[in-house]
Amino acid sequence: MPNARATLLSRRGILAAGGALGLGAVLTACGDDDKKSGGSDTKASAKASGPWTFKDDRGTTVKLDKVPANIVAFTGVAAALYDYGISVKGVFGPTRTQDGKPDVQAGDMDITKVKVLGNVWGQFNVEQYAALAPDVLLTTTFDAAGTLWYVPDESKDKIAKLAPSVAVSAYDRKLDVSLARMLELAKSLGGDVTSAKVTDAKKRFEEASARLRAAAKAKPNLKVLAGSASQDLFYVSGSNLSLDLEYFKALGVNFVEPSEKAKAEGGGWYEGLSWENVDKYDADIIIMDDRSATIQPADITEGTWKKLPAVRAGQVISRSPEPILSYDKCVALVENLAAALEMAKKVS
Structure with a gap:
């Protein structure tokens, strides 16, 4: 695997908010976990119905006939939605540590109940993604261009053909703004954002x-x-x-x-x-x-x-x-x- 720092700089133009994410030796040691399977998390599912529309932070508006049920998301986004009662079918991004425990970015999700399409930078199993029949792909973006975080450049075109994408920006804005946007996304997906817990x-x-x-x-x-x-x-x-x-x-x-x-x-x-x-x-x-x-x-x-x-x-x-x-x-x-x-x- 090429040095991940160089990969990030050349393909994204940045590193994720302030760190050297996915440095080569560490990424290589993480291993290939995308062959492990799992079912969907049944903790909760979208409660809303009817047409669904959401304008994301790229200015892209996604319109579907119904609220997405088959959701695939970057691990950190899936973890945030989980806190609002929204489950996903699959995830990509840091999900398991080397010893098989949940990565810090997995939050409270039960990672045995989601399909891990890729656990490290550059991994994204397109065939397994297609098999999930995704309605939408959700992730973040860390640049002004709206580049989809953790979606590999090599396969982004194939991925884009399978489902529309939504991105919440984590770039050049304050934390409270992104928190509010994620809450909006969760609400649109049927999350209970007025619960006492929230x-x-x-x-x-x-x-x-x-x-x-x-x-x-x-x-x-x-x-x-x-x-x-x-x-x-x-x-x-x-x-x-x-x-x-x-x-x-x-x-x-x-x-x-x-x-x-x-x-x-x-x-x-x-x-x-x-x-x-x-x-x-x-x-x-x-x-x-x-x-x-x-x-x-x-x-x-x-x-x-x-x-x-x-x-x-x-x-x-x-x-x-x-x-x-x-x-x-x-x-x-x-x-x-x-x-x-x-x-x-x-x-x-």
Whole structure:
């Protein structure tokens, strides 16, 4: 398999919100899981009926004679819809870890009850997709062109002929905007978006946001660095373009910002540093990419990393550059950063 970082840059022009998603050695190790089968999740199904119309974030309007029943979605989108009572037949994208457990992007879904069409970057079993007789394909997009996330360039034309697609943008907008759009999509598919569970989650998200705003205001001098680790490079994300970082910044969080020139090679998303230069930026808190294709803090052995003031102070927390876009799943993301700011000391 070609180096996934190069693949992402050449075929998408970007990396997903702030990280080095799917680095070659890690992706290869994930194995080919798309041969495993599973039935559909019977937790819930669309309750609406009649004609269905939805205008997505590309400006594309999809019209069907009835509400989609056979839904195939990017794993993170499927996980968000699951929280709103919508089940899917198949998924593509990070779904299983190497030990067979649900990937972080699978949320609360029972992954044994969905057909996994591809578990890593570049995998998408078109024949199995066709066999599901899909009514619609749902995913996100991470660029201004509306490129369908995790739909391979090599097979996108074949995939497009089998069912229309809908994309929710996760590009250059704030988290709350994408959350609202996913809620709209769930509602159109028959999800119960007025249930106590959903309204409570939205309230908790708003309360967490107020808490983060207060924490950032109380400690404006604390600097937060958004990082992602690979075997060869450490990626420092800029706060622009990433929906979570843009939202946190709007609430007052003080982020380390690589220069535009430094981010140029990363499509505007990040600056790549060698491990020898991982101390280029001073930071009091480090929030680290939690996706399975990246190296997690506990597994980083580089001595330069261990010497960082934030690491030595234990002021490192996780970050989800591709958050599951339901209010329930995003509450913890905001709360965790608020708590880190509240407890952190100035160490840089």
